[in-house]
Amino acid sequence: MNHSQLDLKRLATMDAAQATRLLHRVREETLAGRRPPVAPRPVIDASWQRMTRLGIQPDQATSSVLLRRDELEERRRATVLGEVMRTLTAGLAGIADASMQIMVVTDEQGRILWRQGHTGVMRRANGICLEEGAAWSEHSTGTNAVGTALAMGRAVQVHSAEHYVQSLHNWTCAAAPVYDPRDQRLLGIVDVSGPASGFHPATLALVGSVAQLAEAEMRQRHLRSIERLRSVAAPILCRVGGRAVAVDEHGWTAAVTGLAPVDRFVLPKSLRPGRVWLPALGMCAVEPLPGGWLLRAEEPVPPAGPAPEAASRVVLDVSRPRRWTVAVSGAAGSWSQELSPRHAELLYVLARHPEGRTAAELARDVFGDPTRTVTVRAEMSRIRRTLAGVLAHRPYRFSEEVEVELRGPDHPGDLLPRSTAPAVRAARGGRSG
Numbered sequence: 001m002n003h004s005q006l007d008l009k010r011l012a013t014m015d016a017a018q019a020t021r022l023l024h025r026v027r028e029e030t031l032a033g034r035r036p037p038v039a040p041r042p043v044i045d046a047s048w049q050r051m052t053r054l055g056i057q058p059d060q061a062t063s064s065v066l067l068r069r070d071e072l073e074e075r076r077r078a079t080v081l082g083e084v085m086r087t088l089t090a091g092l093a094g095i096a097d098a099s100m101q102i103m104v105v106t107d108e109q110g111r112i113l114w115r116q117g118h119t120g121v122m123r124r125a126n127g128i129c130l131e132e133g134a135a136w137s138e139h140s141t142g143t144n145a146v147g148t149a150l151a152m153g154r155a156v157q158v159h160s161a162e163h164y165v166q167s168l169h170n171w172t173c174a175a176a177p178v179y180d181p182r183d184q185r186l187l188g189i190v191d192v193s194g195p196a197s198g199f200h201p202a203t204l205a206l207v208g209s210v211a212q213l214a215e216a217e218m219r220q221r222h223l224r225s226i227e228r229l230r231s232v233a234a235p236i237l238c239r240v241g242g243r244a245v246a247v248d249e250h251g252w253t254a255a256v257t258g259l260a261p262v263d264r265f266v267l268p269k270s271l272r273p274g275r276v277w278l279p280a281l282g283m284c285a286v287e288p289l290p291g292g293w294l295l296r297a298e299e300p301v302p303p304a305g306p307a308p309e310a311a312s313r314v315v316l317d318v319s320r321p322r323r324w325t326v327a328v329s330g331a332a333g334s335w336s337q338e339l340s341p342r343h344a345e346l347l348y349v350l351a352r353h354p355e356g357r358t359a360a361e362l363a364r365d366v367f368g369d370p371t372r373t374v375t376v377r378a379e380m381s382r383i384r385r386t387l388a389g390v391l392a393h394r395p396y397r398f399s400e401e402v403e404v405e406l407r408g409p410d411h412p413g414d415l416l417p418r419s420t421a422p423a424v425r426a427a428r429g430g431r432s433g
Contacts, residue, residue: 088214101198117194155174315405325337349365363375
């Protein structure tokens with residue numbers, strides 16, 4: 001293999017024993033700080049670096065304390081993944097069984113909720129604690145498809161000695177994340193695992209496709225629920241004066257009156273009936289509806305004195321490997337919102353550059369291409385729909401009147417691990433993630 005980086009497709013064409021020796025040598029030389037014959041894949045190299053920082057030992061066991069049966073059942077009931085298990089099973093379980101592998105479905109913490117497939121492989125999986133209720137995040141089990149897909153937020157295949165923990169070297173696995181289409185929240189991981197002898201590069205594409213089918217089914221379920229809410233809310237809104245909107249529990253609009261149509265409103269995590277301040281509507285009266293909420297915007301009362309600032313403080317939290325947030329507070333109230341990976345990158349760059357960045361500079365920071373200004377402007381337009389009170393433009397920047405706090409991870413190398421943006425990679429110390 002006379003190329004500089006490991007390639008699983010080419011590895012699959014090699015003699016099995018030769019491929020195994022190569023993988024073990026790449027791992028051994030890399031972890032020892034020496035130059036391997038070929039470089040490990042970037043996603044694996046980045047994970048190995050995280051394992052070193054976490055203090056994971058290559059010779060440690062993969063055992064973990066299993067969830068109690070009642071807690072396992074509670075997690076199954078609480079996750080939306082239970083609604084699409086039939087789709088996941090139809091797409092993967094039969095194929096896994098026929099190919100002497102197993103299908104595994106985890107929650108967003110990497111806890112295995114379900115597994116199906118070849119009976120003999122399931123018995124063998126018990127020996128490495130790949131069973132219902134076990135923890136398979138990177139923090140628990142080192143580099144593995146489930147844990148690394150959780151950390152990176154994208155589909156990952158890990159084969160043989162690419163696993164950080166030695167006891168997994170006889171296994172191959174391919175995993176893909178499943179996202180809730182309503183709020184883009186990571187729900188969990190779907191994975192196919194089996195003996196290393198069953199490795200095939202195409203397994204990753206299969207798992208990713210089934211994960212996308214599950215997301216499509218959830219999207220259709222959501223659209224139907226919006227239609228049901230609209231049928232209930234439309235007659236009510238006809239009788240409501242002023243500005244009002246009916247939204248589902250995630251803020252998606254079902255019906256509106258007196259307002260320009262907006263796809264989604266940012267809602268507090270614990271919304272309840274009463275009065276609440278929302279960034280897009282101001283002070284609102286909140287009333288429950290079947291499957292959502294009725295938000296009636298109160299007409300603003302002119303203040304007796306100078307108007308208070310709408311916002312005075314912004315906290316951008318990118319300290320975690322996923323679920324990044326921006327929180328805004330001021331005299332009018334406070335609220336927070338989870339960020340998509342792209343919006344987290346853009347706001348991180350702006351927080352690091354209080355003087356502001358032009359569209360071309362942001363394009364270079366995020367895409368490595370200063371000509372991609374159209375994409376940047378579109379994304380910044382979406383961000384400013386909810387952060388208009390704290391973001392200025394020409395150039396893009398946080399308003400001077402706003403105090404900005406940036407919370408990053410303890411180690412720079414763990415910053416936004418999914419990101420390939422040049423500005424983020426530079427902040428990590430030049431390492432790719």
